[in-house]
Amino acid sequence: xxxxxxxxxxxxxxxxxxxxxxxxxxxxxxxxxxxxxxxxxxxxxxxxxxxxxxxxxxxxxxxxxxxxxxxxxxxxxxxxxxxxxxxxxxxxxxxxxxxxxxxxxxxxxxxxxxxxxxxxxxxxxxxxxxxxxxxxxxxxxxxxxxxxxxxxxxxxxxxxxxxxxxxxxxxxxxxxxxxxxxxxxxxxxxxxxxxxxxxxxxxxxxxxxxxxxxxxxxxxxxxxxxxxxxxxxxxxxxxxxxxxxxxxxxxxxxxxxxxxxxxxxxxxxxxxxxxxxxxxxxxxxxxxxxxxxxxxxxxxxxxxxxxxxxxxxxxxxxxxxxxxxxxxxxxxxxxxxxxxxxxxxxxxxxxxxxxxxxxxxxx
Amino acid sequence: xxxxxxxxxxxxxxxxxxxxxxxxxxxxxxxxxxxxxxxxxxxxxxxxxxxxxxxxxxxxxxxxxxxxxxxxxxxxxxxxxxxxxxxxxxxxxxxxxxxxxxxxxxxxxxxxxxxxxxxxxxxxxxxxxxxxxxxxxxxxxxxxxxxxxxxxxxxxxxxxxxxxxxxxxxxxxxxxxxxxxxxxxxxxxxxxxxxxxxxxxxxxxxxxxxxxxxxxxxxxxxxxxxxxxxxxxxxxxxxxxxxxxxxxxxxxxxxxxxxxxxxxxxxxxxxxxxxxxxxxxxxxxxxxxxxxxxxxxxxxxxxxxxxxxxxxxxxxxxxxxxxxxxxxxxxxxxxxxxxxxxxxxxxxxxxxxxxxxxxxxxx
Numbered sequence: 246x247x248x249x250x251x252x253x254x255x256x257x258x259x260x261x262x263x264x265x266x267x268x269x270x271x272x273x274x275x276x277x278x279x280x281x282x283x284x285x286x287x288x289x290x291x292x293x294x295x296x297x298x299x300x301x302x303x304x305x306x307x308x309x310x311x312x313x314x315x316x317x318x319x320x321x322x323x324x325x326x327x328x329x330x331x332x333x334x335x336x337x338x339x340x341x342x343x344x345x346x347x348x349x350x351x352x353x354x355x356x357x358x359x360x361x362x363x364x365x366x367x368x369x370x371x372x373x374x375x376x377x378x379x380x381x382x383x384x385x386x387x388x389x390x391x392x393x394x395x396x397x398x399x400x401x402x403x404x405x406x407x408x409x410x411x412x413x414x415x416x417x418x419x420x421x422x423x424x425x426x427x428x429x430x431x432x433x434x435x436x437x438x439x440x441x442x443x444x445x446x447x448x449x450x451x452x453x454x455x456x457x458x459x460x461x462x463x464x465x466x467x468x469x470x471x472x473x474x475x476x477x478x479x480x481x482x483x484x485x486x487x488x489x490x491x492x493x494x495x496x497x498x499x500x501x502x503x504x505x506x507x508x509x510x511x512x513x514x515x516x517x518x519x520x521x522x523x524x525x526x527x528x529x530x531x532x533x534x535x536x537x538x539x540x541x542x543x544x545x546x547x548x549x550x551x552x553x554x555x556x557x558x559x560x561x562x563x564x565x566x567x568x569x570x571x572x573x574x575x576x577x578x579x580x581x582x583x584x585x586x587x588x589x590x591x592x593x594x595x596x597x598x599x600x601x602x603x604x605x606x607x608x
Numbered sequence: 609x610x611x612x613x614x615x616x617x618x619x620x621x622x623x624x625x626x627x628x629x630x631x632x633x634x635x636x637x638x639x640x641x642x643x644x645x646x647x648x649x650x651x652x653x654x655x656x657x658x659x660x661x662x663x664x665x666x667x668x669x670x671x672x673x674x675x676x677x678x679x680x681x682x683x684x685x686x687x688x689x690x691x692x693x694x695x696x697x698x699x700x701x702x703x704x705x706x707x708x709x710x711x712x713x714x715x716x717x718x719x720x721x722x723x724x725x726x727x728x729x730x731x732x733x734x735x736x737x738x739x740x741x742x743x744x745x746x747x748x749x750x751x752x753x754x755x756x757x758x759x760x761x762x763x764x765x766x767x768x769x770x771x772x773x774x775x776x777x778x779x780x781x782x783x784x785x786x787x788x789x790x791x792x793x794x795x796x797x798x799x800x801x802x803x804x805x806x807x808x809x810x811x812x813x814x815x816x817x818x819x820x821x822x823x824x825x826x827x828x829x830x831x832x833x834x835x836x837x838x839x840x841x842x843x844x845x846x847x848x849x850x851x852x853x854x855x856x857x858x859x860x861x862x863x864x865x866x867x868x869x870x871x872x873x874x875x876x877x878x879x880x881x882x883x884x885x886x887x888x889x890x891x892x893x894x895x896x897x898x899x900x901x902x903x904x905x906x907x908x909x910x911x912x913x914x915x916x917x918x919x920x921x922x923x924x925x926x927x928x929x930x931x932x933x934x935x936x937x938x939x940x941x942x943x944x945x946x947x948x949x950x951x952x953x954x955x956x957x958x959x960x961x962x963x964x965x966x967x968x969x970x971x
Contacts, residue, residue, distance in 0.1 A: 285816070285823035289801055295808070302809055329811045350819055357815045438652055445658070446665055448692045452720045453648070456713055460648035 274576050275344075275370075278395070282345040288324050291386075294544040298326065300534040301386060304416060304524035305330040307532065308382070311414055312336045316378055320371050320385035320404050321397055325351030325364065327384050332360040339364040340380065342371045342404075371404040383409050384416045390468050391548035392422055392520035393499065393570055394580040394600055398486075402493055415488050417522035423480040423537065424503050426564040426588075427471055427517045432551060435461050462514070462551040465601045466582060471517050471538040471547045477558065478505035480519075480537065483568050500569035507562040513588060514555035518548040518568070550582060550598050562589040573599055637939050638707075638733075641758070645708040651687050654749070657907040661689065663897040664749060667779060667887035668693040670895065671745070674777055675699045679741055683734050683748035683767050684760055688714030688727065690747050695723040702727040703743065705734045705767075734767045746772050747779045753831050754911035755785055755883035756862065756933050757943040757963055761849075765856055778851050780885035786843040786900065787866050789927040789951075790834055790880045795914060798824050825877070825914040828964045829945060834880050834901040834910045840921065841868035843882075843900065846931050863932035870925040876951060877918040881911040881931070913945060913961050925952045936962055 281287065292298055305312070305327065313335040319328040322341035328351070331339045341351055341364055348368040355364045367374050383405055389395035398420075405415060436457050442450040483501035507513070517538060524532040536545045558564070566586030573579035582598045644650065655661055668675070668690065676698040682691040685704035691714070694702045704714055704727055711731040718727045730737050746768055752758035761783075768778060799820055805813040846864035870876070880901060887895040899908045921927070929949030936942035945961045 285820045289798065289820075292805060292809075292813075293801065298809060324813065324816070326805075326809065326811055326813075330809075333810065350816055353815045354811070354813055357812050435652065438656065442655060442689075446655075446661060446689065446693075447696065448689055448717070449720050450655075450687065450689075450717055452716045453687070453713055457648045457652075 274578060278578055279345040282323065282347050288347065290544050292324070292326065296541050296543045297386070297534065297545075300524075300532060301327055301384075301416075302330050304526070304532045304534075305384065306334050307524070307526040307529060308414065308416065309334045310527060312382060315381035316340070317382040317384060318342065318371075318376065318380040318404060318408055320383060320401050321387060322351055322366065323347055323386075325354050325366060327386060328364045328366075329355065329358050329360055331382070331384060332358075332363045336363065336382070338378075340374075340376050341366045342374050343368060344370045371400050376408055379410045380408050380413065381410055382414045382416065388420070388520065388522060388545065389580070390545060390600070391466055391518055391570070391580055391582065392420060393496075393572075394466075394578070396496075396572055396578045396580070398488075399493060399496060401488070402491060402496065405488075414525070417524045417534065418488050419523040420486045420488060421482050421521045421523070422484040422499070422501075422518065422568075422570075423482050423520065424505070424516055424518050424568060425480045425538075426477045426505055426507065426513045426558070427475045427515050427549070428477055428511045428513060428555075429471070429475055429515045429549060429551070431469065432461055432514060433512075433555075458554075462553055464596065464598050466580070466598045467549040467551065468546050469549060470542050471549060473538055476517065476538055477507045477509075477511050477513055478564065480539075481505050484570075498569060498571045500567060502565070502567050504563060504565040507558045507560060507564065510557070510559040512555045513558045513564065514552055516550045516552070516564075516568075516584060516586070518550065518582070519545075548582075550584060550596070552594075553596065556588045556591060558588060564588050566593070637941060641941055642708040645686065645710050651710065653907050655687070655689065659904050659906045660749070660897065660908075663887075663895060664690055664747075664779075665693050667889070667895045667897075668747065669697050670887070670889040670892060671777065671779065672697045673890060675745060678744035679703070680745040680747060681705065681734075681739065681743040681767060681771055683746060683764050684750060685714055685729065686710055686749075688717050688729060690749060691727045691729075692718065692721050692723055694745070694747060695721075695726045699745070700726065701741075703737075703739050704729045705737055706731060707733045734763050739771055742773045743771050743776065744773055745777045745779065751783070751883065751885060751908065752943070753908060753963070754829055754881055754933070754943055754945065755783060756859075756935075757829075757941070759859075759935055759941045759943070761851075762856060762859060764851070765854060765859065768851075777888070780887045780897065781851050782886040783849045783851060784845050784884045784886070785847040785862070785864075785881065785931075785933075786845050786883065787868070787879055787881050787931060788843045788901075789840045789868055789870065789876045789921070790838045790878050790912070791840055791874045791876060791918075792834070792838055792878045792912060792914070794832065795824055795877060796875075796918075821917075825916055827959065827961050829943070829961045830912040830914065831909050832912060833905050834912060836901055839880065839901055840870045840872075840874050840876055841927065843902075844868045847933075861932060861934045863930060865928070865930050867926060867928040870921045870923060870927065873920070873922045875918045876921045876927065877915055879913045879915070879927075879931075879947060879949070881913065881945070882908075911945075913947060913959070915957075916959065919951045919954060921951060927951050929956070 314337045317331045317336045317339045319341045322343040328339045328341035352366040387397035439453040481503040483503040519536045521535040569583045579600045587593045680694045680699045680702045682704045685706040691702045691704035715729040750760035802816040844866040846866040882899045884898040932946045950956045
């Protein structure tokens, strides 16, 4: 089940009337986006993700020397957990900026943890708040599915340009995108289902195969966990973002080439996309938060892009092409992914994918 | 995760533009409802539910004597599986009426199973189609979450009144609704989560408990599987519908009293509602399709209504009151449940529940 529905928690839609709009930046789509963070479910999910939350905690404490006596801006602070980490690690002051009503909970948590003298929760969009000073450090957990869904990175970059002192620290400071061809067995089983109906109930439904294929292998970016056994080649990094310098203009289209060589014989039916983010630290190796299928699972799982039809590959078959990620025209917080690719000697193909549009009821 | 999102498959929302509106009965809400059945996912789910599909198959074949040489109307035929069962069991003619575009697949399945001389797939709402004759039998799988969600029963009753010969057979012919108090551990664990954050990350989030409670124990009808161990008393039937005679007027409010006596000491935090439907057969005991937590799980799971606060109960504590089910004013296909109840010596309380409104974006 596409996990967007846990992020865009249905009870958050109900809270929409009760929830005050945050000041500034008030489009209807932004309103819906912020209100999805007003319900407890999404915060449960993020905090229960120990890979995510523990990596941030370790990354922040590794920077204790850089935080001591300094000012920090937490962009999209949510329940304020990263801000409390920063205060615990020695920051002089932390501005925890949060546009959704969960900011009320963040304020209570800050008080409960006795850091209210140093952590100031500010309700509003980071584009519209006024801070009393520029900051030495920006921290933010902004990554969405396929890295760029939710487009929160734009807010982080805006905050960096406006509020981060020259030479200041940004956590994380780098993001990388990876792709690998996969043989997704879940999709195969779903399609095979229609061949099993005759044996089960005596009604032959094998003619459903074509229709089922068009539904299952559609143009949506699926989000689900990919098992290591499904991955058909070493990963290929196709893009990286230096968060100290990337511009809003560059974020309009994040793209790059890829070339993968298959390990062995299989049936390739999808491309898998995931990301890492990297935290710097003085005198220590950088810390990497990875959402790779080769690593422990996170709530981001992986992004799966189904080809229209499976293709047989064998050892050393090349899967290459270009991936381009950009905001949807319908809604700039929704990411689109366009892929041009060739598999072995087959001719080049293209396919465009988007996050399912289950929530905007265009009339 | 509330399963409505699997029923109202997000990719079905995308198909909305491509999908032709069925003839007749064309409100915007009906349009969205029918289009949720245009995608393969919901049909996979229903056919993979062997309790559901096998019970219908057995019920139909048990009626072979009543079907031989007769005419049948399948209301909301979907992929046409029930219609094919009826033809295989000996019906002379089956009218498979289906409003959504899945009717195209039903037609192919009918042909693939070589029953196209007897099964006629008709695309349209049953309220608007014209059949060449009245029928001897109506078959329909119309049950939604908490029985009445989707309000498809109204269409079945309308079809019965218009197209079923006097004394004709309706499968199933009876529906019953049950309730029992439960101690839902999933909700308890979700609330306890906020007490575990301090031990995990060194940040005390126990102050989130009240907010979390208001989100988790809200006014939504939750749909998830309830384990037998969670059920605190014998079930109590609070309503039954005789589908041969029930009227549209009576369906506007299905209600009844209940009285349950707890088995032993526990913390009651919710009421669980489920249903059964019963199929008649000559000279044989009736066949019951049950969605009880005491029986094998079905895709309907159970409906869970969380009280605002848990209440301690002990052996023989009475949990009694009245349950009333009626269509939502916002959207007549969405069911609402109102409960008045007392637990032991506590004073009477009331709470109204509705299916989460995640899909209508009222502006």
